[in-house]
Amino acid sequence: MGEGQIRQWEIGHLKLRFEVVWSMAISSLRVRLFRSFLTCLTITVATAFMMYLLTMPRAAEASEQQSWYLMLTLALIVAAAGVLNAMLMSVSQRYREIGTIKCLGALDTMVLYSVLLEAAMLGLIGAIAGAIAGGIISVLLGLASHGGNVFQELELGGLGYKVMFVFFVGMILTTLGASIPAWVAAKMPPVEAMRGEK
Amino acid sequence: MTTAESDSAPRQSEHVQWFANLDQQVDCTVMTKGVCKDYVMGEITIHALDDVSVSIGSGEYISIMGPSGSGKTTLFNCIGGLTKPTAGSVFIDEIDVAQLDANELAWLRCRKIGYIFQSYNIIKVMTAVENVLLPMLFAGVPRDDAQDRAVEILERVGLGDRILHTPKELSGGQQQRVAIARAFANTPAIILADEPTANLDVNTGEQIIHLMKEMNREMGVTVICSTHDHKMLDVSDRIVWMEDGQIKQIRRREDVDIKVDRLAEKE
Numbered sequence: 001m002g003e004g005q006i007r008q009w010e011i012g013h014l015k016l017r018f019e020v021v022w023s024m025a026i027s028s029l030r031v032r033l034f035r036s037f038l039t040c041l042t043i044t045v046a047t048a049f050m051m052y053l054l055t056m057p058r059a060a061e062a063s064e065q066q067s068w069y070l071m072l073t074l075a076l077i078v079a080a081a082g083v084l085n086a087m088l089m090s091v092s093q094r095y096r097e098i099g100t101i102k103c104l105g106a107l108d109t110m111v112l113y114s115v116l117l118e119a120a121m122l123g124l125i126g127a128i129a130g131a132i133a134g135g136i137i138s139v140l141l142g143l144a145s146h147g148g149n150v151f152q153e154l155e156l157g158g159l160g161y162k163v164m165f166v167f168f169v170g171m172i173l174t175t176l177g178a179s180i181p182a183w184v185a186a187k188m189p190p191v192e193a194m195r196g197e198k
Numbered sequence: 199m200t201t202a203e204s205d206s207a208p209r210q211s212e213h214v215q216w217f218a219n220l221d222q223q224v225d226c227t228v229m230t231k232g233v234c235k236d237y238v239m240g241e242i243t244i245h246a247l248d249d250v251s252v253s254i255g256s257g258e259y260i261s262i263m264g265p266s267g268s269g270k271t272t273l274f275n276c277i278g279g280l281t282k283p284t285a286g287s288v289f290i291d292e293i294d295v296a297q298l299d300a301n302e303l304a305w306l307r308c309r310k311i312g313y314i315f316q317s318y319n320i321i322k323v324m325t326a327v328e329n330v331l332l333p334m335l336f337a338g339v340p341r342d343d344a345q346d347r348a349v350e351i352l353e354r355v356g357l358g359d360r361i362l363h364t365p366k367e368l369s370g371g372q373q374q375r376v377a378i379a380r381a382f383a384n385t386p387a388i389i390l391a392d393e394p395t396a397n398l399d400v401n402t403g404e405q406i407i408h409l410m411k412e413m414n415r416e417m418g419v420t421v422i423c424s425t426h427d428h429k430m431l432d433v434s435d436r437i438v439w440m441e442d443g444q445i446k447q448i449r450r451r452e453d454v455d456i457k458v459d460r461l462a463e464k465e
């Protein structure tokens with residue numbers, strides 16, 4: 001070999017593969033099925049409450065309106081906090097695993113997106129279930145208090161929009177709640193991550 | 199390589215002795231130059247690595263010995279780009295690891311370096327074959343090809359009948375074989391094995407070391423392996439002795455008389 005060394009390779013770049021992100025997220029959901037179910041339930045309850053608030057027979061007085069907004073806000077906060085907590089737990093149980101896959105060449109973005117996707121899937125299922133459940137609860141409670149003419153009393157105007165609204169809010173909250181844990185996981189230095197719990 | 203030796207001009211006289219022990223390495227996979235790593239803990243600073251310079255040739259099998267706390271793991275972390283040295287540089291095939299961005303570092307870890315850990319670090323929730331698949335998926339290998347290769351390597355390390363087992367269904371030695379298969383999956387240039395046998399009984403440990411040696415010969419990969427155990431030294435080309443974050447000795451295997459309790463120089 002002449003002057004200097006001829007390297008057989010050049011440094012390359014890794015591409016983020018959606019397929020891999022997807023399978024990591026699915027595998028994490030499957031492994032922690034019971035916790036995933038509970039997280040999903042949190043989202044369902046919050047979304048259902050939101051849906052109920054939007055469709056229930058509403059009084060026109062200003063004071064009632066205020067408490068209505070308050071309840072809506074509370075429902076959103078509870079949902080976001082529940083997701084934040086659940087995803088933080090899910091991530092902190094996986095420190096070692098995350099450190100290991102980073103040693104194997106996982107990109108930060110891969111870790112980030114797989115945690116976000118995991119939460120988004122929970123959000124999707126929870127939000128759909130919640131929107132349906134909330135609607136049903138509205139109808140049932142309405143039937144109980146108003147009897148047969150429930151459908152006139154209920155705020156069913158723009159029902160499609162309401163379902164969509166509730167659904168998107170549920171999804172966005174879930175993803176927001178998961179963004180902090182996802183960021184923590186993605187930025188964790190592999191060495192420290194592996195030093196963590198055995 | 200014409201400049202490596204003169205570039206790393208030894209600062210201390212004892213360095214001269216180490217380099218005298220080196221053959222002229224034509225292709226040098228790993229080179230550290232004056233690598234220091236300090237950990238500041240409140241008032242005190244721990245010099246985990248103190249001016250470590252070593253050149254490791256392509257295809258060499260290097261054993262690193264040294265008591266606990268001597269800086270072996272820290273050195274591995276610096277070589278693997280997991281820890282930034284406080285001073286000095288690490289070169290992998292003449293690429294300065296400190297110059298790489300996050301994605302390039304991930305690429306390096308994925309394609310050029312295979313890690314083997316003391317505690318196996320097999321992903322608990324995945325089967326053996328899924329564990330071996332991972333680095334290949336990260337590297338962009340299509341899943342079907344990766345699957346075939348994963349099975350092939352698992353057969354090579356003697357786990358052909360265990361590919362669908364999860365870690366809790368595998369013994370320590372078997373888990374370490376999965377880790378070896380995983381480390382070799384992307385045909386790396388360097389294997390960094392940090393006390394791979396420390397959690398295993400002596401016989402299993404020796405099997406693991408011999409497996410690594412075979413892979414080292416077959417694939418021409420450079421193996422850097424730290425160990426406490428003198429029995430594990432026989433397979434190495436050179437032995438590095440570390441103490442207090444410094445390299446005390448580097449010896450070729452044939453110049454060393456391996457006794458069970460000490461490392462003696464041949465008369």
Ligand SMILES: Nc1ncnc2c1ncn2[C@@H]1O[C@H](COP(=O)(O)OP(=O)(O)O)[C@@H](O)[C@H]1O
Pocket residue numbers: 237239244245246264265266267268269270271272273
């Ligand atoms: N993250 C850290 N923070 C503080 N000190 C550390 C850290 N990692 C290692 N050390 C210290 O550096 C020294 C070398 O440690 P290490 O490289 O793990 O040695 P070995 O692997 O040879 O047992 C030890 O004194 C250890 O306490």
Ligand SMILES: [Mg+2]
Pocket residue numbers: 267270271272392393
């Ligand atoms: Mg160590």
